[in-house]
Amino acid sequence: MLLTYLKVFLTGGIICLIGQILITKTKMTSARILVLFMCLGVFLEGVGIYQYVVDFGKAGATVPIIGFGRTLAKGVIKDVSTKGFLGIFTGGLAATAAGIAASVIFSFFVALIFHSKTKHS
Amino acid sequence: MNKEERNKKYLAYVSSKSPKTREWPTLFYAFVIGGLICCFGQLVNDTLQMWFPAMTETELGAWTLIVIIFITCVLTGIGVFDDIARFAGAGTIIPITGFANSICSSAIEFRREGIIFGMCAKMFTVAGPVIVCAVVSSTLVGIVYLLI
Numbered sequence: 001m002l003l004t005y006l007k008v009f010l011t012g013g014i015i016c017l018i019g020q021i022l023i024t025k026t027k028m029t030s031a032r033i034l035v036l037f038m039c040l041g042v043f044l045e046g047v048g049i050y051q052y053v054v055d056f057g058k059a060g061a062t063v064p065i066i067g068f069g070r071t072l073a074k075g076v077i078k079d080v081s082t083k084g085f086l087g088i089f090t091g092g093l094a095a096t097a098a099g100i101a102a103s104v105i106f107s108f109f110v111a112l113i114f115h116s117k118t119k120h121s
Numbered sequence: 122m123n124k125e126e127r128n129k130k131y132l133a134y135v136s137s138k139s140p141k142t143r144e145w146p147t148l149f150y151a152f153v154i155g156g157l158i159c160c161f162g163q164l165v166n167d168t169l170q171m172w173f174p175a176m177t178e179t180e181l182g183a184w185t186l187i188v189i190i191f192i193t194c195v196l197t198g199i200g201v202f203d204d205i206a207r208f209a210g211a212g213t214i215i216p217i218t219g220f221a222n223s224i225c226s227s228a229i230e231f232r233r234e235g236i237i238f239g240m241c242a243k244m245f246t247v248a249g250p251v252i253v254c255a256v257v258s259s260t261l262v263g264i265v266y267l268l269i
Contacts, residue, residue, distance in 0.1 A: 005160050
């Protein structure tokens with residue numbers, strides 16, 4: 001139990017550490033970092049390596065944005081094997097629909113309720 | 122003084138005046154906060170599994186993300202998230218919290234420009250590229266898998 005959480009902590013921490021090193025070294029904006037990690041997740045799942053990371057790190061590997069890309073690629077691969085060509089179009093967004101829809105829905109209502117504050121920098 | 126030399130001097134001056142972010146604490150915070158957020162995700166996952174044993178792993182993963190996204194949006198709304206993000210850096214950007222926060226903060230920021238063309242349109246200033254790139258790159262993966 002505790003060992004699982006340690007593995008989760010390490011995996012998630014190291015992925016974030018790599019991101020932070022990239023930010024400090026290359027001055028990339030957060031949007032670029034997100035795009036880069038997302039594409040990395042798609043690539044790693046396509047190659048088939050990422051499943052091992054998930055088996056080791058559980059939520060430490062699925063909660064970072066890499067896991068989002070991985071879910072997308074996984075959905076595409078699954079749908080391609082069952083539906084064929086149509087799967088390329090339907091698989092990815094269907095698999096990640098929960099995350100995207102949740103972000104949009106909650107953001108919509110939060111933005112309706114809370115007003116923009118001037119940032120106290 | 123030619124132009125190139127002047128530019129070089131100017132850049133050196135700028136870097137000497139701009140505030141230095143100390144690297145080691147930032148790396149440490151990114152590691153710890155990122156790890157903690159993932160641990161929280163695992164905790165949500167385990168709790169849900171205990172309450173609803175019938176759920177499949179995919180459903181559990183989806184619910185975990187939804188819970189984390191909900192908390193992120195609320196924290197962004199009340200303004201706490203910015204305070205955490207300021208010292209956590211990539212620790213909050215790389216987990217799904219960064220994705221949710223980018224949508225939510227843009228939505229709140231552009232609310233004043235109107236609901237449709239302000240909030241709804243500009244919600245995706247950061248998340249849009251992410252979704253587009255993800256869909257395009259996963260299409261490539263799909264084509265490769267279709268061929269082999």
